[in-house]
Amino acid sequence: MKLVIAVIKPFRLDDVRDALAQIGVKGMTVTEVKGFGRQKGHTELYRGAEYAVDFLPKIKLEVALDAALLEQALEAISGSAQTGKIGDGKIFVYDIEQVIRIRTGETGSDAL
Amino acid sequence: MKFFLTPNMARLTVALGLLLNVTQAAADEGGLSAGDTAWMLTATALVLFMTIPGLALFYAGMVRAKNVLSVLMQCFAITGLATIIWIIVGYSLAFTGDGAYWGSLEKAFLKGVTVDALSGTIPETVFMTFQMTFAIITPALIVGAFAERMKFSAMLWFMGIWLILVYAPICHWVWGGGWLGEMGVLDFAGGTVVHINAGIAGLVACIVLGKRNGYTKTPMLPNNLGYTIVGAAMLWVGWFGFNAGSELAADGTAGMAMAVTQIATAAAALGWMFSEWLFHGKPSVLGIASGAVAGLVAITPACGSVGPMGALAIGIAAGVLCYLAATKLKNALGYDDSLDVFGVHAIGGIVGALLTGVFVAGSLGGVGLAEGVSISQQVGKQAIGVVATIIYTGVASFIILKVIDMVIGLRVSSDEESEGLDIALHDERGYNLGA
Numbered sequence: 292m293k294l295v296i297a298v299i300k301p302f303r304l305d306d307v308r309d310a311l312a313q314i315g316v317k318g319m320t321v322t323e324v325k326g327f328g329r330q331k332g333h334t335e336l337y338r339g340a341e342y343a344v345d346f347l348p349k350i351k352l353e354v355a356l357d358a359a360l361l362e363q364a365l366e367a368i369s370g371s372a373q374t375g376k377i378g379d380g381k382i383f384v385y386d387i388e389q390v391i392r393i394r395t396g397e398t399g400s401d402a403l
Numbered sequence: 404m405k406f407f408l409t410p411n412m413a414r415l416t417v418a419l420g421l422l423l424n425v426t427q428a429a430a431d432e433g434g435l436s437a438g439d440t441a442w443m444l445t446a447t448a449l450v451l452f453m454t455i456p457g458l459a460l461f462y463a464g465m466v467r468a469k470n471v472l473s474v475l476m477q478c479f480a481i482t483g484l485a486t487i488i489w490i491i492v493g494y495s496l497a498f499t500g501d502g503a504y505w506g507s508l509e510k511a512f513l514k515g516v517t518v519d520a521l522s523g524t525i526p527e528t529v530f531m532t533f534q535m536t537f538a539i540i541t542p543a544l545i546v547g548a549f550a551e552r553m554k555f556s557a558m559l560w561f562m563g564i565w566l567i568l569v570y571a572p573i574c575h576w577v578w579g580g581g582w583l584g585e586m587g588v589l590d591f592a593g594g595t596v597v598h599i600n601a602g603i604a605g606l607v608a609c610i611v612l613g614k615r616n617g618y619t620k621t622p623m624l625p626n627n628l629g630y631t632i633v634g635a636a637m638l639w640v641g642w643f644g645f646n647a648g649s650e651l652a653a654d655g656t657a658g659m660a661m662a663v664t665q666i667a668t669a670a671a672a673l674g675w676m677f678s679e680w681l682f683h684g685k686p687s688v689l690g691i692a693s694g695a696v697a698g699l700v701a702i703t704p705a706c707g708s709v710g711p712m713g714a715l716a717i718g719i720a721a722g723v724l725c726y727l728a729a730t731k732l733k734n735a736l737g738y739d740d741s742l743d744v745f746g747v748h749a750i751g752g753i754v755g756a757l758l759t760g761v762f763v764a765g766s767l768g769g770v771g772l773a774e775g776v777s778i779s780q781q782v783g784k785q786a787i788g789v790v791a792t793i794i795y796t797g798v799a800s801f802i803i804l805k806v807i808d809m810v811i812g813l814r815v816s817s818d819e820e821s822e823g824l825d826i827a828l829h830d831e832r833g834y835n836l837g838a
Contacts, residue, residue: 335624336683336685336687337465337624337687337689338689338690338693338729338743339729339730339731339733339734340619340734342622342624343622344622
């Protein structure tokens with residue numbers, strides 16, 4: 292079982308969700324985050340006080356899946372999140388030790 | 404069929420009607436005017452509205468989220484405190500007594516201010532409450548200068564003492580029969596009494612308290628410019644009560660005061676907006692809101708004296724000059740006047756006070772200079788009023804602050820400042836967003 296964490300541009304979220312749904316991934320967790328990599332921030336001005344704002348709004352997506360779906364999922368996310376411009380984001384892949392469905396107590400792949 | 408109205412009854416009714424009309428006319432000439440009173444009751448409510456919620460929101464939106472409640476709390480608390488102090492001694496010290504510099508206590512505790520007492524053509528209760536709303540907003544303006552770092556207790560002490568030792572005397576000097584009014588200084592609605600006064604006190608306070616930790620290095624972004632512009636809009640609308648209400652009557656002068664207020668404010672809003680567009684490259688919401696307030700401040704002393712074209716000139720001057728003061732001057736001199744109380748209220752007030760002396764001239768569309776007084780002489784009188792206010796409020800505010808600092812301390816601790824005043828001083832959070 293794998294945990295895929297993707298940091299993407301916020302306006303790509305709907306496309307990523309649709310692309311994952313198409314390969315059979317139905318559930319995910321989404322957080323609003325701030326971050327930067329190579330993308331430059333911008334300046335904001337409040338009455339003569341200029342501020343360099345480096346942290347840009349991003350969306351962090353977390354999806355737990357069967358190892359079998361991993362390659363397709365990575366392709367789906369990359370394909371739908373990409374704009375070609377700096378700041379598109381990154382994907383990280385982790386191993387999951389255990390998964391439990393809280394309602395029923397199912398574990399392992401049955402809980403995904 | 405019975406007639407309900409006999410011919411004699413009809414004659415009696417007509418006679419009674421005529422008598423009542425005559426009585427009403429007599430009242431309008433010598434006693435209470437219903438028209439004036441109705442307007443002044445309304446104006447009083449409008450001016451209170453300027454402080455809560457107008458100014459409160461204008462300021463609250465500009466501070467960081469962790470301090471949003473502290474500003475609202477300060478404005479509300481000052482509203483309560485100033486009310487009580489006004490009725491106990493403030494009104495009396497400001498508006499009674501023959502002293503050139505200091506009033507008397509003959510109306511302390513509102514002695515003599517009864518249901519029937521009149522002040523001109525309006526009840527004295529209305530005059531007293533109207534003036535109270537000015538005594539409320541003036542200290543409230545100052546909070547912008549020391550936002551995000553002042554102890555709440557010290558703030559209350561400062562405002563209470565300041566009202567008695569600074570606001571009431573200056574009010575007396577200009578409007579209460581004191582030396583500036585007698586000398587012919589024109590300050591219709593409080594450019595000196597309210598704005599220069601608060602602006603200078605604010606400058607002194609922000610310097611005595613010192614800069615916020617991390618000032619110029621740490622971003623200190625406005626948490627809610629939506630509040631700020633809504634607050635500015637409330638100030639704009641409420642200011643009609645402030646300016647047109649200062650005529651204390653519902654007449655042509657009040658009408659002109661309202662008109663010139665609108666003109667100057669619009670001109671200043673655009674003046675700031677275009678200045679910012681030119682110097683920075685983009686016009687901003689905070690800029691246009693600030694410009695409008697600068698215009699309101701500048702037209703305040705002038706609104707009973709100048710005409711529409713004078714108001715236009717005053718507005719443009721205020722918009723441009725206050726923009727430069729709040730952006731360039733502040734950054735050049737390095738003081739942390741958090742919400743530009745000096746840049747907008749002191750500078751706007753000074754610009755307005757001096758230009759009042761110019762545009763009062765009949766040749767420039769004003770109501771006309773006083774008998775035998777030239778423009779330069781009037782501007783000279785205005786300048787004396789400005790300088791006297793600056794010196795007195797500057798020195799007195801400094802002393803009051805220093806004394807309070809020695810007794811209880813003015814500023815919150817570094818940790819409290821980092822945590823945010825809302826939690827540190829009030830145990831509350833302004834925004835509990837998220838489930």
